Amino acid sequence: MTDKEADRLLVVDDDPRIAQMLIRYFEDNGYRVTAVGNGAAMRTELSKGKFAAVFLDLMLPRGESGLELLKELRNTSDVPVLMLTGQDDVTDKVVGLEVGADDYIAKPFHLRELLARLRTVLRRRTASDTGARQEVNGEESFSFDGWRLDISRRKLTSPAGDDVSLTTGEFDMLVIFVKNHGRVLSRETLMDLTRSRNLEAFDRTIDAQIVRLRKKIENDPKDPTLIQSVRGIGYVFTGRPG
Template sequence: MTLWADQGADPISRMRFPSQRSTTMDNDRPYHLYLVEDDLALQDMLSSYLGKQGFAVTTMTKAEEMLQRVSETRPDLILMDIGLPGLDGLDACRRLRAGGHDMPVMLVTARNDEIDRVLGLEMGADDYLSKPFSTRELLARVRALLRRTARQGPVNGGSTIDPDATVRIGEHSFVAASRSLQRHGEMRILSTVEYAILAELVLNPHAAITRERLLQVSHPKTGDVTLRSVDASIVRLRKTLEPEPSRPRYIQTVRGHGYVFVP
């Protein structure tokens, strides 16, 4: 299985990397990553590389072990292969979110179909990396996720939402505790970004929220994300919530400004 997109010499030895300051938290504790990968050679390579970049890495080969450990020790980020034996990465991600765990999750896979990427995001993943990938891209994406979600307090980066809150949106229920939308017994786990945006809108019904504000609450630590990220998340939410996504009833556009939640 190919990991590195770079060819030739060992990419770790020949790359120049930015400062490692972003690999530690404010109290100088290194960020703790869970690496869930059943390919032992690949696991060892990734663990060694991330360790050299200043991260503390706990490795495991099965999603079941990760779900058990995550209840005992909360990592700052989970890097997980989709094609795991037994419980796969997609179902493990869904179970994480259903259990109320909100740490960022990056899925890594050899699959490259759009439907797999979309499914991963709908299961609650925050990012999706297809093999082969470069070490620079892996490092950049891990750091971006940590900037986005770590040390931000409330998930939505702004007002807090009651963890026991359930808000009706048409035929759906927005359940804060499980970070999900539920309808007729079916559950869709929201990604961290979707949850942050929807929570901000729900907390301010009938108030027009700017796209800049929604970007701020969903990506508080990331400076290289554009407003299109907000629009893309709104599109995904509308596809789930709206009877006619092209004519939205609950999440309406305020032209030239942003969006408004209309209960």
């Protein structure tokens, strides 16, 4: 991401008062903000260029669902997404995180907290990207069960030779598992290693992310053979090297 893209934010919310409030506040804090009110406009803006992060409302006009838009977005992009919602429901929060949100914020929110949450998400992304750049010269990569995980290029290739799109969180989680092959990792350990504690993380956040990862790398996500659950403890990666 270029310097010009690093301060661009996209707000997707049909409430003009909230949109204007976010524009004023974040622009006062050095960001450039584009605000749209529906999914079509979101797609248009994303097709024009990259953004550092997206604020996405859960409920949009004409029955549009922020979760459905997030699912669509995750098929093509790992841009950080912070969900905004009028419902402070744990189930909704878990669903949002399972789909691929980087954070989930209930309305009404304090603008200073929103800024802090954004900075936390962006710090995690910067730390992740920096780590990847440091490994470029080493060309670090791993193979398991026909899969190839190229850390330097942040790329996952399936046994069939297809590129598999992973969000930043999913990629980082898989790297942790592969590097700790055969070691049982507790949810607390996974939260620490993936920096998820910065998200007000809880056990089900980790579970939701693993559900997403299994859907992408397991032949049968309901009967996983690569990332296995260890009752009462956490998870273990059992993929065969090579």
